[in-house]
């Protein structure tokens with residue numbers, strides 16, 4: 423049996439980040455990934471045709487930009503091949519009535535777009551960004567540390583620059599914030615669409631801050647994406663792990679976490695191989711799968727009950743195309759090639775989508791859409807002059823006839839969504855399609871067991887599953903009830919998306935428990951304590 427200081431189950435960007443910090447701090451690290459390639463939801467594949475590099479899941483790496491990892495350049499990821507591209511325009515939003523709003527990197531230019539609808543709304547946008555500046559330090563500090571109990575969060579919020587006003591925003595729905603601050607229906611749809619991009623139902627309480635954070639993040643960082651594809655982030659992290667003596671093995675699904683005397687001491691993979699961990703095991707296995715792998719008998723009843731209550735988030739339907747030319751989106755000035763396009767006709771469309779979702783219905787007449795053509799800014803992802811195109815919509819995993827029904831429906835659904843987006847362009851049609859690949863919410867679960875029930879953010883970020891309650895109340899510190907077993911990934915604070923925060927926060931707790939620190943990883947010293 424091989425022996426390591428730390429064995430990590432899963433090679434998504436979060437657990438790779440935990441492993442990279444640990445390896446740099448001097449620990450001997452082994453990462454075991456179940457699938458044939460690393461990266462989880464930040465991987466790349468030639469899904470359609472050779473030479474067309476698609477992001478099957480994430481493309482935008484926005485939230486990770488404000489992680490201290492990037493903000494302070496802690497691991498020098500650029501030296502390991504990671505380079506970010508910031509598109510301009512940030513995104514464009516054509517409406518079916520011929521109107522359009524485009525967000526540009528230049529704030530004045532975005533303001534001018536909004537002022538065509540309402541000068542008051544253009545001013546309200548500037549005020550929203552100013553208010554976010556006042557709230558961001560509190561929110562960022564919360565996200566970059568293990569969560570505090572709700573009373574402490576409320577007290578610290580009140581003590582901030584906006585005082586009780588920020589508390590009210592936190593508790594509000596994002597839709598209330600948007601309708602209070604903006605008057606024009608197109609402008610409201612524009613901001614609601616951005617605020618929806620982490621898939622939180624915006625009509626639910628405690629979503630108010632999304633109307634600020636996601637909007638300000640896009641204005642600041644654009645629809646930022648890694649040159650060469652999403653996998654460049656995990657590849658850079660893998661190189662750091664290997665350079666520091668670590669090993670990464672793929673096609674090694676972990677089927678058992680070994681617990682001896684209440685302590686995690688290693689793992690067993692599906693092929694029967696056993697790997698001993700002398701200091702810790704780190705899991706990014708989905709929290710719903712954890713009891714079966716760690717053994718129900720090793721988890722206290724209240725922890726198991728918390729896991730049993732876990733709910734999925736809204737889910738996505740992703741179609742990928744190889745195109746002979748980039749889509750040109752209709753705008754009020756001229757047709758625009760844009761890496762990102764948003765589709766949401768009005769707030770009523772969002773309500774309609776959420777209501778269909780909650781009843782397991784497919785409503786394709788007025789869908790909310792996200793279209794991404796990374797090759798508009800990154801030609802390395804396709805043969806010369808050609809393009810990769812991803813079309814996302816937000817459709818339920820649970821259909822009335824059960825999720826398996828997706829296998830019969832998905833081609834027809836993809837065609838309907840393609841037609842809907844084609845209406846918003848001058849040139850998108852079958853004529854320019856060279857290849858296609860469709861992933862229903864069920865396929866997204868099949869591709870990555872961490873996408874439990876199609877949920878690509880670990881699970882819902884409802885108040886019951888956020889902060890101090892994620893994944894289970896009392897266990898939000900990345901530790902678990904099993905000694906030496908740590909949990910990271912989208913099921914832990916602050917949740918899904920490419921933020922790297924669950925990974926870095928977990929590293930901080932793990933290293934401190936092992937007598938080391940993030941500081942030791944950032945400025946490595948010679949010996950492990």
Ligand SMILES: Cc1cc2nc3c(=O)[nH]c(=O)nc-3n(C[C@H](O)[C@H](O)[C@H](O)COP(=O)(O)OP(=O)(O)OC[C@H]3O[C@@H](n4cnc5c(N)ncnc54)[C@H](O)[C@@H]3O)c2cc1C
Nearest residue numbers: 432434435436456462463480481482676878912918919920
């Ligand atoms: C279609 C789609 C589009 C998205 N778009 C964006 C976007 O543009 N921007 C954004 O910020 N977010 C996006 N997301 C969400 C984001 O990609 C994820 O929330 C995030 O990547 C999760 O990262 P993670 O490290 O927590 O886990 P994951 O990336 O899910 O990685 C977990 C890894 O663990 C492995 N694993 C699981 N169980 C085992 C086991 N038993 N043994 C061994 N290995 C195991 C899995 O195979 C996987 O590789 C998208 C998601 C999807 C599905």
